[in-house]
Amino acid sequence: MSDTDDPSQSPSPSAAGYVGIQNSPEFHDLRRSLRRFVIPTTIFFLVWYASYVLLGAFAHDFMAIKLWGNINVGLLVGLGQFVTTFVITGLYVRFANRELDPRADAIRARQEGAHR
């Protein structure tokens, strides 16, 4: 970056420092934790959303089945997308606060401590 001497930035390690952190077991652990949550969750919600869109495009009769009054399957599946979005958001925040932040904070604290 062109302006690394900007006083508004926190102290940056050297290029070798970054490679060192990237190769450290703590960093591997952080990256593994992040991907362990993010990748399966992303696959899940994309598949679930894709099934919804496919049902909307090709299964009109199924979506039109009435359950209570005028409330049909399509409406419930659609509202189900809202529910899963809210639930995944909540789960991710809990996961990030418990699992990701402490790991990232530890790596950052060690690096900033070494810098001073």
Place this chain on the structure above:
Amino acid sequence: MTSSLAADTVGNPAINISIFAAFVVATLFIVIRVSRRNTTATEFFTAGRAFSGPQNGIAIAGDYLSAASFLGIAGAIAIYGYDGFLYSIGFLVAWLVALLLVAELLRNTGKFTMADVLSFRLKQKPVRLAAAASTMTVSLFYLLAQMAGAGGLVALLLDIHGKLAQSVVIAVVGVLMIVYVLVGGMAGTTWVQIIKAVLLVAGAAVMTVMVLAKFGFNFSDILGSAQTMMHQATGKGLASRDVLAPGAQYGGSVTSKINLLSLGLALVLGTAGLPHVLMRFYTVPTAKEARRSVVWAIGIIGAFYLFTLALGYGAAAIVGPDRILKAPGGQNSAAPLLALELGGVVLLGIISAVAFATILAVVAGLTITASASFAHDVYASVMKGHEVTEREQVRVSRITAVVLGVAAIGLGILANGQNVAFLVALAFAVAASANLPTIIYSLYWRRFNTRGALWSMYGGLISCIVLIVISPAVSGNKTAMIPGADFAWFPLSNPGIVSIPLAFVLGIVGTLTSSDRGNPALQAEMEVRALTGIGAEKAAPH
């Protein structure tokens, strides 16, 4: 005759204008108060990174809940029923991509614009140029949609039918937006977004409660009445529509079903590639605040889309599809007409002022993003090789805002009358094709290199634009932008299903066919910064 008479003169133009004017004066006052500094680029582009997560989350909702969400989705549900609901779901689920894959990592690696992240470990100049090109294109499509919404709304409220008079009002909206950006910078724009988001969500909530109350809080009855009104409608093809199940808009041929898939894909992958949404993540001090802001945004946006479901079906049930389609502004006037039925002239005035404010605020947010991208990525980085002061970048950005404002006014006049949600979906398709693949690859794929980025960005951008130009949205039928001509060789009105996979594939092919292995040191720096926040841009000192 009485119903068409009522649709011709909606509300009282004097009340509408005075409520709108009060909003403009109040927000301008705030914009001027919060923008005393704005001399450094960090102040102007990111408001000193000093907003809290919740504040930024509300502002994101303000940026995101554009006229497309309010006027467009309510109108689409009122006229097509269930198929309009798909917009809401796509627009909401898309936030998971932003939350899980992009927001925090982007906050940690970038400075002012999307290009900061994309070009971090690649060749600066060509990648920044490509990112700036796609930022400007997405912003222009989005602007065009907002301007079209402004035109329709004005037509309805002030009872202005002449194209020339509507054009004048679009120009006034454009000038106001330039003023907000020039005076307010990011801080002023963010406050406008926050105020507008609160007003919009509160307005929609009040209307939702009123609609529900009218039907004894029985949602099933609203659906039933909406269907009954549709069966009684006299407009062409309306009476046979089943509005409770999918298929009214995308039901017929296989082509139209594929069109629905294409739209769904563009919606869910577009959000995390929208430059003006991404830029908002730089206005908070840390990645944790970026995460909190997305959570707030998801909560507000989700609640709002639940309201639009009630508003859309409510408009069908209470106003009726015939009146909506005959009103000046067409589909986009469903929500304002519903306000008139529910709360008379005053509620209509308030809701319309909120809708105007929505357009104004979103347009200001888009303008600041596009002008920041030009000043920071094209002018400072590519043309001047970083040899410019921040003051100079801000000056160039202000000039760009004026130029963009003028361009948006012109395009808005052209697009006047199109469904706003549909137009915004095109902007999403461009964002998902040109930006998202490169964002994901550069954050998660170590081998990714400059050629992959350029192929993916230009391939996605160009294929998307070309397919839109030769689509039925632009020519070949009565509702197209250029109804007189016919060069609609591509059958789908949304190009996402072709251009998005193409851009992902081009990124892989471009990367693997190049011997460029990238810079491992920069890759390490980017990944460590992204995941830990080491070296991330801090909030400006106060």
